[in-house]
Amino acid sequence: MKHISNFKHVLIWLLLVLLCAHVGYGQHYISIYLENGDHLKGRWLGGDAESIQIEVYDQQLSIPFREIIYITAFDDVRAIPSEAAEKHFLNGQTFLQLDMYDRAKTSFMKAIDEYPKYTDAHYQLALLFEAEGNNDEALRYFGNVVKIDPNAYSMEDKFKTAGDAYLAAEEYRKAVSAYLLLFRIYPDRYGADEAAYTAGFLLAVELDEPQEGLKVLQEAVAHFPDSQHLERATYLIGSLHSKLGNAEMAVETLSSFIQNYPQSRWLAIAYMARGDAYTQLRRRTEAVADYNSVGPYTSNLKLKNEARRKRSESAWTIYTVSDGIPSNQIQAIAIDGTTLWIGTPNGLAQIDLSSGTWQPNTDITDHINTLFDEETPIDVRALAVDSQELWIGTLNHGLIRYNKTTTFPEIFDIRNGLPDNTIYDIKIDKEEVWIGTFAGVARHLRSTGEWKSYRKADGLPADDIVALAVTPDRVWIGTSQNGLAVYNRSMDIWQSFSALDNLDLKTGSEIVSFDISADKVFFTWNYSVDKANGYGEIHQGDLSSTVEAVLRFVDMVPYQSIYVAATKGPITAVKPATVWIATNGGVWIKTAEGWRDPIEFPSSRISAPIVSCITLGVGAAWIGTADGLARIDTNAIYGNN
Incomplete structure (x- = not known):
């Protein structure tokens, strides 16, 4: 809709040209006010230099x-306004000519009250508010104009100016409204592409409205695929898909972005978002690889820490009683090829991992668990397994040997050789089985069936043996309050290790756990006086040692919970054994390059659990806790340095 004023000074031919132009645009009706006060409405028929012709009734x-x-x-x-509306509008025009702007606004508002779709009145009000600097009201009335008749006025500049002003003032919601009016009303005009992308960016980032932000950015990309903003929009579309749970779309979009923009400033965030999408799809190895990829592409410490946290979350799987284990309190773990043995206070569990899935097997465990009492399963404290036998240490019921070939379980206790019926640790070394108890250590010769016990009187620092490690030349024992000692096989003697070497370990320390590699013995310790704990290693050749106070948990978690496991296989100076330390606060890994960032427990599933053991298997680290059995995907952790 367009109006033309003619106070006898308007050129007649200009009026004719304008009216003919209206007809060309399909506008065929006119409203005419005459000098005598008459008001005529009719269909346009044409005109000449002297008059116009209309059809009325x-x-x-x-x-x-x-x-x-x-x-x-x-x-x-x-669409022709009522006579009253047009009179208010004419009054407003008169007030404008007299610079009486407040009265002009009042008249235009009255015109709109009479006829809400009065485009010209909305437009004049918008101009007045714009002149006052009232962008909110100006944008509202400009918006009304295009809603009523998009072709009435060309206002892309108005919307752009308003949007830019709101953006500068950080009034992002209002900026989005202005930019979207420009984009959606004038998609082919100059500035529409900038408006569309800017609105999408504001919705996605500043206003945190992923659904609407995704919609606008997808519209922008569809309309303007060659825009300079395409790179940022692509990564954001992928990130928003991930945030909204559209994991497959997120992976597809972000993979394309990572491939097409390998030098992008948003590459780190893209890896993070794709990692989130992989996590949703339970593709944990890919997720961890992406989280590991974040660090090299950013200097943002907050982003790096967030990637580390998510990496930790993704690498974990937690198994509980709902997955077929008898208790969430895991006290011992042993791995036998593709079979996982789990010891709990409510008995033994056997898990078949051969198919790559979690398959509990009760054929053996149902019998073993009820050996002593059909109503109460055994309380399993220690496990050891080799190709021939499974050895099970219990609380108060001694030791069970399960022969894999005969499927026959045999029980050992204080009546036939054990120093005590509570077992803390078991280690198998070919024909020997070593048992740690609170009344000394026992050695069993499998070939003869002979048992031999060693106590403090035989040279042990104490009888409270809670941890064991067996090497070809020596047997290492850890006590609950008197550090560690070593048995020299060739000399048949026991000695406190501190007497053999300058071991930097305070008197009264508890040895919590042992593990061995081809060249070293690793152990963890705690010292209750200082509430300190840590890690140590002893070289098997010259017995040189180092001790580190790795962690201090004064008020956070019990300091006793620290367990060690080491990788097996060929050892070189360049590639030593990788050492894993499991604690209540997370898992630390020591490689040839030193300590890596800790792997935190997944707080959404298990937080600061009491740790009781750790064992390394093929592609996984298994950690026993009081809240379930935790599995870390080691392939994912090692997959990206």
């Missing part, structure tokens, strides 16, 4: 230009 009238004071053209007779 089936009558053709010729109106001389000299009698006309105001003309408005419309494309629909129903």
Whole structure:
């Protein structure tokens, strides 16, 4: 809709040209105010240099230009304002000419009250508010204009100016409204691409509205695929898909982004978002690899820490009673090829991992668990397994040997050789089985069935043997309050290790756990006086040692919970054994390069659990806790340095 004022100074031919132009755009109806006060509405028929012709109630009238004071053209007779509305509008125009702006606004508002779709009145109000600097009201009325008639006025500059002003003032919601009006009303005009992408970025980032942000950015990319903003929009679309749970779409979009923009400033965030999508799809190895990829592409410490936290979350799987184990309190773990043995206070569990899935097997465990009492399963404290036998240490019921070939379980206790019926640790070394108890250590010769016990009187520092390690030349024992000692096989003697070497370990320390590699003995310790704990290693050749106070948990978690496991296999100076330390606060890994960032427990599933053991298997680290059996995907952890 467009209006033309003619106060006898308007050129007649200009009026004719404008009216003919309206007809060309399909506007066929006019409203005419005459000098005598009459108001005529009719269908446009044409005109010449002297007059115009209209049809009113089936009558053709010729109106001389000299009698006309105001003309408005419309494309629909129903769109012609009422006479009262037009009079208010004319009054507003008069007040504008007299610089009486407040009264002009009042008149235009009255015109709109009479006829809410009065485009010209909305437009004049918008101009007045714009002149006052009231962008909110100006944008509202400009918006009304395009909603009523998008072709009435060209206002892309108005929307861009308003959007830019709001953006500068950080009024992001209002900026989005202005930019979207420009984009959606004038998608082919200059500035529409900038407006569309900016609105999408504001929704996605500043306003944190992923659903609407995704919608707008997808519209922007579809309309303007060659924009300079395509790179950022692509990564954001992938990130928003990930945030909204559209994991497959997120992986597809972000993979394309990572491939197409290998030097992008947003590469680190893209890896993070794709890692989130992989996590949703339970593709944990890919997720961890992406989280590991974040660090090299950013200097943002917060982003690096977040990637580390998510990496830790993704690498974990937690198994509980709902997965077929008898208790969430895991006290011992042993791995036999593709079979996982789990010791709990409510008995033994056997898990078949051969198919790559978690398959509990109760054929053996149902019998072993009820050897002593059909109502109460055994309380399993220690496990050891080799190709021939499974050895099970219990609380108060001694030791069970399960022969894999005969499937026959045999029980040992204080009546036939054990120093005590509570077993803390078991180690198998070919034909020997070593047993740690609170009344000394026992050695069993499998070939003869002979048992031999060693106590403090035989040279042990104490009888409280809670941890064992067996090497070809020596047997290492750890006590609950008196450090560690070593048995020299060739000399058949026991000695406190501190007496053999300058071991930097305080008197009264508890040895919590042992593990061995081809060249070293690793152990963890705690010292209750200082509430300190740590890690140590002893070289098997010259017995040189180092001790580190790795962690201090004064008020956070019990300091006793620290367990060690080491990788087996060929050892070189360049590639020593990798050492894993499991604690209540997470898992630390020591490689040839030193200590890596800790792997935190997944707080959403298990937080600061009491750790009781750790064992390394093929592609996994298994950690026993009081809240379930935790598995770390070691392939994922090692997959990216």
